[in-house]
Amino acid sequence: xxxxxxxxxxxxxxxxxxxxxxxxxxxxxxxxxxxxxxxxxxxxxxxxxxxxxxxxxxxxxxxxxxxxxxxxxxxxxxxxxxxxxxxxxxxxxxxxxxxxxxxxxxxxxxxxxxxxxxxxxxxxxxxxxxxxxxxxxxxxxxxxxxxxxxxxxxxxxxxxxxxxxxxxxxxxxxxxxxxxxxxxxxxxxxxxxxx
Numbered sequence: 001x002x003x004x005x006x007x008x009x010x011x012x013x014x015x016x017x018x019x020x021x022x023x024x025x026x027x028x029x030x031x032x033x034x035x036x037x038x039x040x041x042x043x044x045x046x047x048x049x050x051x052x053x054x055x056x057x058x059x060x061x062x063x064x065x066x067x068x069x070x071x072x073x074x075x076x077x078x079x080x081x082x083x084x085x086x087x088x089x090x091x092x093x094x095x096x097x098x099x100x101x102x103x104x105x106x107x108x109x110x111x112x113x114x115x116x117x118x119x120x121x122x123x124x125x126x127x128x129x130x131x132x133x134x135x136x137x138x139x140x141x142x143x144x145x146x147x148x149x150x151x152x153x154x155x156x157x158x159x160x161x162x163x164x165x166x167x168x169x170x171x172x173x174x175x176x177x178x179x180x181x182x183x184x185x186x187x188x189x190x191x192x193x194x195x
Contacts, residue, residue, distance in 0.1 A: 002157040002160065002161060003157075003161070003169065005153065005154060005157055006154045006157050006158060006161075006169060007172075008154075009069065009150050009151050009153065009154030010069045010151075010154065010171065010172045010173075011172065012065075012147070012150060012151075013065035013066050013068065013069035013147060013150070013151045013154075014066055014069055014070065014172055014173055016062055016065060016066060016147060017062065017063055017065065017066020017067070017069070017070075018066070019062075020058055020059060020062035020063060020066075021059070021063075023055045023058045023059045024055075024059060026055055027052060027055035027056065027059075030048055030051050030052060030055065031048075031052065033045075033048070034048040045130075046128065046129050046130040047128075047130040047132055049127075049128050049130075050125045050127070050128050050130055050132045050134070051132070053125075054132075054134065054137045057137055057140065058137065058140055061140040061141060061143075061144040062140060062143070062144055062147070064144055064147070064148050065144070065147035065148050065150070065151040068148065068151045068152070068155065069151050069154070069171070069172070069173070070171065070172075070173045071171065084166075085162055085166060085167060085168055086162065086163055086166050088162070088168075089158075089159040089160075089162035089163045089168070090159070090163060092155065092158075092159045093156060093159040093160070093163070096152060096155060096156050096159070097156075100152055100155075101149070101152060104145050104148040104149050104152060105145070105149065106145075107141065107142070107144065107145035107148065108142050108145025108146050108148075108149060109142075109145070111141030111142035111144070111145050112141075112142040112145075114138060114141060114142075115135070115138040115139045115141055115142055118134065118135035118138040119135045119138075119139070121135075122135055123135040123138070
């Protein structure tokens, strides 16, 4: 049961992360359009600033669970990585309940209230003359919280499985540190040069 939930959560988180990564392309298109309109035609838009903020917000909010599923979050693991995997799993398990879940449950719960209020009043942006609607984007706050809760439960299950077996369960996608990639590439090149 735990392994199937881990698979479900990883699939959901990576799918959402990849889907919302397309916001970067949309954001780039909006920025290019704004630059052309402002500098080539001397007709800057009123809406592009708010549009960019919404795209940045969507990318930030909806990438959290993806980063957790792929181990892409920045973590200070100078001491942590010296422990064996079972000890790491115990540390993760305890810290998820002390720090992670209180924060993401608050994000989902209060984010829902915040988004519901925005939908109720059909909130618009007050920071620009365009006054575009932002209540739909605020729905991503509780959605991000729910995705993080699901992925967090998956991480707790991972920790439990590691405590039982002494090995971390495999991940669907793993973000590798740049220095590891460079070291592996260098070793492969050295092996090719030897042959």
